[in-house]
Amino acid sequence: MTIWLTNTATRKKEEFTSLDPQNVRMYVCGPTVYDRAHLGNGRPVIVFDVLFRLLRHVYGADHVTYVRNFTDVDDRINETAQNRRAAGAVGTLEDLIRERSDETISWYHADMDSLGALRPTAEPRATGYIAQMIAMIEDLIAKGHAYEAEGHVLFAVDSWKESYGKLSGRSVDDMIAGARVEVAPYKRNPMDFVMWKPSSDDLPGWDSPWGRGRPGWHIECSAMAYDLLGEQFDIHGGGNDLMFPHHENEIAQSKCAGHGFARYWLHNEMLQVEGKKMSKSLGNFFTVRDLLDHGVPGEVIRFVFLSTHYRKPMDWTEKKREEAEATLRKWRGMTDGVAAGEVSKEIVETLADDLNTAGVISVLHKLAGEGDAAGLLAGAQMVGLLTDELGDWWFDEADTPTDQFMEKAEYWINQRTEAKKRRDFARADFIRDRLAEIGVMISDTPEGTKWMLNSSAARVGEWGILE
Ligand SMILES: Nc1ncnc2c1ncn2[C@@H]1O[C@H](COP(=O)(O)OP(=O)(O)OP(=O)(O)O)[C@@H](O)[C@H]1O
Ligand SMILES: [Zn+2]
Secondary structure: OOEEEEEOOOOEEEEEOOOOOOOEEEEEOOOEOOOOOEHHHHHHHHHHHHHHHHHHHHHOHHHEEEEEOEEOOOHHHHHHHHHHHHOOOOOOHHHHHHHHHHHHHHHHHHHHHHOOOOOOOEOOEHHHHHHHHHHHHHHHHHOOOEEEEOOEEEEOHHHHOOOOOOOOOOOHHHHHHHOOOOOOOOOOOOOOEEEEEEOOOOOOOEOOOOOOEEEOHHHHHHHHHHHHHOOEEEEEEEEHHHHHHHHHHHHHHHHHOOOOEEEEEEEEOOEEEOOEEOOOOOOOOOEHHHHHHOOOOHHHHHHHHHOOOOOOOEEOOHHHHHHHHHHHHHHHHHHOOOOOOOOOHHHHHHHHEOOOHHHHHHHHHHHHHOOOHHHHHHHHHHOOOOOOOOHHHOOOHHHOOOHHHHHHHHHHHHHHHHHHHOOOHHHHHHHHHHHHHHOEEEEEEOOEEEEEEOOOOOOOOOHHHHO
């Protein structure tokens, strides 16, 4: 089985070979944990989850290491903590920062679990690797690739000028001409970037050979990847918005430290809103949680993402949501109670062709059309659809109320109406609450009391609790 991946570093679709098939290693840049993930942030999570699943399928589940970090050193996190302190929250700034990061990480886990993403093998937090970052910076200074200036340590792009910019295909001179670079007086070249910066007393900081300070963003990924995956590893991923400067800078630091670093670079395209990247800074975003809270199942979100190839821009539309939901309802109905068969060769080959998830969905439609429920289930599960974990939004026809259930429900709803007429509100509320436990959700409307079945209620159909 050959996996083909489009390597940004060469701009070609290449045959993937692993350095060590016993331990295939992948690093993906994770979120900065200052706020809820927006829908766009969900895209790389799903794309690299699909790659993780494919690698596990081909090399074996125990032979793949997937690292995705949490960036928990960031001025936006500091700001939320400072605001909380200003609003009267107790604790040191460090405590409040920790609290904010912990909270954001738990939201991130809950939201990404809802999209059916497997947890990576390791999820390092930048604050746990400060010593490794300092060691790497010292090494780069010793090798002549970095210099200290006014409490900052900067990477000297001129020390690696011929290679800097290769990934994104620009020369240092082009970058200077095109970029809005921060021109700090202590920079030797305007493209030099910060690896360490000083912290004032009201900011988090760590002791270092250059005084109390904190790391820049890029060195975090270089140091964590080195520590957890070694000098060289197979795949590095992230959104294409990170290609420059973040990935370019990771490469410069790691290569100049003498590491082979990543062999294949994969970048997902952006989720857009009216032609622009969905992003926090543009304010054109909604969160994954917003959608889930509005009743859009995580499985439907996942399906919509899989319908577009990862290297194409896409947007979120109501029409896509509807179609995804209708398809999933049909497939769930077809595969209910069915045991998964073998994953077809066609599915694996399609997926292995540069993660052609849209192609996989076409094959799944074909299997559904042929009535091959076992094959459909196995193929869908290969890309994380139709799994048990994602199934709780759907219930099968057998869950629609029987006549007997309907009669009972109507009877008790009438009892409640009578109780309300008698102004026996305690009794009315008792009946309403017991009905909810049984799975009868009622709402009082101007047209009278309406109800619907909630088949995931705690005690569906246990009428005894009302007698
Ligand atoms: N609109 C988008 N579509 C796809 N991927 C995105 C989008 N926006 C961000 N990402 C990806 O999400 C991951 C987490 O990014 P990060 O935490 O830096 O985002 P952020 O700073 O919160 O978001 P923003 O880019 O909106 O300011 C990165 O891999 C990034 O490439
Ligand atoms: Zn990174």
